[in-house]
Amino acid sequence: MIIAYKYKLKPSPSQEITMTNWLSMLRSHYNFCLRDRISAYEQVKSPKLGNYSDLKTKAPCCPLTCSISDQSQLGEPFKKAGKKRNAYEMQSSELPVLKKARPWYKTIHSTVLQQNLRRLDTAFKNFFEGRGYPKFKTRQKFKSFSYPPNQVKLKENKIYFPSLGWMRFLNSRSIPDGFNLKTVTVRSLSDGWYVSIRIENQDIPQSKLKDLEQVKTAIGCDLGIKKLLALSNGELIENPQFEKRLSKRKTIRQRRASRKRIGSSNQKRAYAELARIEQKIVNQREDHQWKIAHHLVRKADVIILEDLNIQGMIRKCRAKQDENGKFLQNGQSAKRALNRLIRDCSWGNLKLKIQSVAAKFGCICLDVNPKFTSQKCSHCGHIQKENRNKERFLCLNCGFLADADVQASVNIAIQGLKTLGISHSKLLRVTEEVTPKPEMTGSSDREISVSLEVEPGNLQQLSLFEWVNGEAIPC
Numbered sequence: 001m002i003i004a005y006k007y008k009l010k011p012s013p014s015q016e017i018t019m020t021n022w023l024s025m026l027r028s029h030y031n032f033c034l035r036d037r038i039s040a041y042e043q044v045k046s047p048k049l050g051n052y053s054d055l056k057t058k059a060p061c062c063p064l065t066c067s068i069s070d071q072s073q074l075g076e077p078f079k080k081a082g083k084k085r086n087a088y089e090m091q092s093s094e095l096p097v098l099k100k101a102r103p104w105y106k107t108i109h110s111t112v113l114q115q116n117l118r119r120l121d122t123a124f125k126n127f128f129e130g131r132g133y134p135k136f137k138t139r140q141k142f143k144s145f146s147y148p149p150n151q152v153k154l155k156e157n158k159i160y161f162p163s164l165g166w167m168r169f170l171n172s173r174s175i176p177d178g179f180n181l182k183t184v185t186v187r188s189l190s191d192g193w194y195v196s197i198r199i200e201n202q203d204i205p206q207s208k209l210k211d212l213e214q215v216k217t218a219i220g221c222d223l224g225i226k227k228l229l230a231l232s233n234g235e236l237i238e239n240p241q242f243e244k245r246l247s248k249r250k251t252i253r254q255r256r257a258s259r260k261r262i263g264s265s266n267q268k269r270a271y272a273e274l275a276r277i278e279q280k281i282v283n284q285r286e287d288h289q290w291k292i293a294h295h296l297v298r299k300a301d302v303i304i305l306e307d308l309n310i311q312g313m314i315r316k317c318r319a320k321q322d323e324n325g326k327f328l329q330n331g332q333s334a335k336r337a338l339n340r341l342i343r344d345c346s347w348g349n350l351k352l353k354i355q356s357v358a359a360k361f362g363c364i365c366l367d368v369n370p371k372f373t374s375q376k377c378s379h380c381g382h383i384q385k386e387n388r389n390k391e392r393f394l395c396l397n398c399g400f401l402a403d404a405d406v407q408a409s410v411n412i413a414i415q416g417l418k419t420l421g422i423s424h425s426k427l428l429r430v431t432e433e434v435t436p437k438p439e440m441t442g443s444s445d446r447e448i449s450v451s452l453e454v455e456p457g458n459l460q461q462l463s464l465f466e467w468v469n470g471e472a473i474p475c
C-alpha cells in the first residue's frame with residue numbers, strides 16, 4: 001500500500017529563496033505548456049497554420065491519417081525509431097531548447113521539470129475521465145513541485161534534494177523499515193515548507209480479513225452537521241465546528257488586511273496572518289478526522305458509510321421569478337449559512353481518511369445509498385416521512401422510539417451488510433469483540449491514545465426512555 005508521510009522542512013534562507021524562484025518558474029512553464037496543448041487542439045479542429053502533411057511524401061493530407069501534433073506543438077513529434085510521441089514526450093523533448101533560450105531554467109533540476117509536465121499530463125488524464133478541464137494556475141494555486149522516485153535521500157533528520165542540497169527537517173515520525181521511496185513532493189504552506197514522502201510499504205495491510213466469515217462487528221455511520229457522526233452502536237461524535245470557533249478572529253484579520261494600502265508590505269504581512277489562521281483551521285480539522293478514523297477502525301471490522309452527493313447539497317438555490325420576470329426570494333441567504341456549516345464538516349475528507357485507515361488495517365469499508373435511511377424504521381421497516389421529527393424518531397407503525405441519527409445509522413449498517421451478504425442480526429449488537437488488530441506503530445500510537453470528547457454509548461438504550469416535552473425521561 002502507498003501511504004504519505006508529511007514532515008516540516010527547515011530550509012536555509014538561500015534554499016527558501018531558490019525554492020520560491022523554482023515555484024515561480026515552474027508555474028510559468030506549466031501555464032505555457034497548457035496553452036501549447038490548447039492551441040495544438042485548436043489547430044487540429046480548425047487549422048490556422050496550414051494543413052497537415054505526410055512527412056515522407058510531403059503531400060498535404062487529412063489530420064485523420066496524420067496528426068503530427070498529438071495535442072502538442074512543441075518538441076519533436078517522432079522518436080528515433082520513427083514511432084510517434086505523445087504530448088508529454090513531445091513537450092519533454094523540448095526541455096533542452098527551453099533551457100538554451102531561458103538559461104535560468106537550468107537552475108531547476110531536470111527531473112523536477114519533467115515531473116511538472118507529468119502534472120499537466122495527469123490534469124489532462126483527469127479531464128478525459130470526466131473531472132474538469134485543466135486550469136491555468138495562479139500564484140495561489142501553484143505551491144508545490146515534486147521529485148520522481150529514487151532521487152531523494154534520507155539520513156536521520158536530514159533530507160537530500162537534488163540541486164537544492166541537504167536540508168534539515170522535523171523528524172516527527174519515523175519511517176517504517178522495509179519501504180520503497182516513491183514520489184516526493186515539496187509544498188509551500190502559509191506556515192512554512194513541508195515535504196510529503198510517498199512510501200510503498202509491503203507490510204500494509206497489517207492484518208487482513210480473509211473472508212466475510214471472520215467479520216465480528218459492523219458499524220454504520222450517519223454523517224451530520226450537529227453530530228458529525230452517529231454510529232449504529234449508539235455513540236455520537238460531536239462536530240467541533242473548527243471554522244466557527246475561529247471565525248471571529250478570522251473576520252478581524254480579514255478586515256484588518258482589507259484596510260491596508262494595496263501593494264504595501266503591511267498588507268502582505270496582514271494577508272500572511274490571515275492565511276495562517278486558515279491553515280490552523282485546516283490542521284485542527286485534519287487532526288480530528290484522523291482520530292475519528294482510527295477510533296472507528298478500532299471499533300469494528302466493517303465500516304459502512306453513506307454515499308452523499310455533497311456537491312449537490314451545497315449547490316446554490318435556483319433563481320425564482322414571477323410572471324413579469326421579477327426575481328423573488330429563493331432562500332439562498334439562509335442556505336448560505338447552512339452551506340458554510342456543511343463545508344466546515346468536510347465529510348468528503350473524513351470519508352477518505354476513514355477509507356485509507358480501514359485499508360491500512362484490513363477493515364472493509366463501503367458506501368451505501370442513504371435513501372430513506374432517516375425515515376425507515378429499523379425494527380419493522382415501515383417508511384413514512386412523519387416518523388422523523390427533528391432529532392427524534394418515533395415509528396408510527398410499531399411505536400419504536402430512538403434518536404433519529406442513530407436510527408439512520410442502524411439502517412445504513414443493515415443496508416451495507418445486506419450488500420455484503422452477511423446476516424445482520426448478531427453483528428449489530430454492541431459487543432466489545434473485534435478481530436484483534438496489531439499495535440499501531442509510529443506516531444499513530446499517539447493519535448489513538450488521545451480520547452475523543454464524546455461519552456460513548458450514552459444513547460444506547462434510548463428506547464427505554466419516554467419523550468416528554470422533547471426531553472428523554474426514564475420509564
Ligand SMILES: [Zn+2]
Pocket residue numbers: 377378379380381382395396397398399400
Ligand atoms: Zn416500526
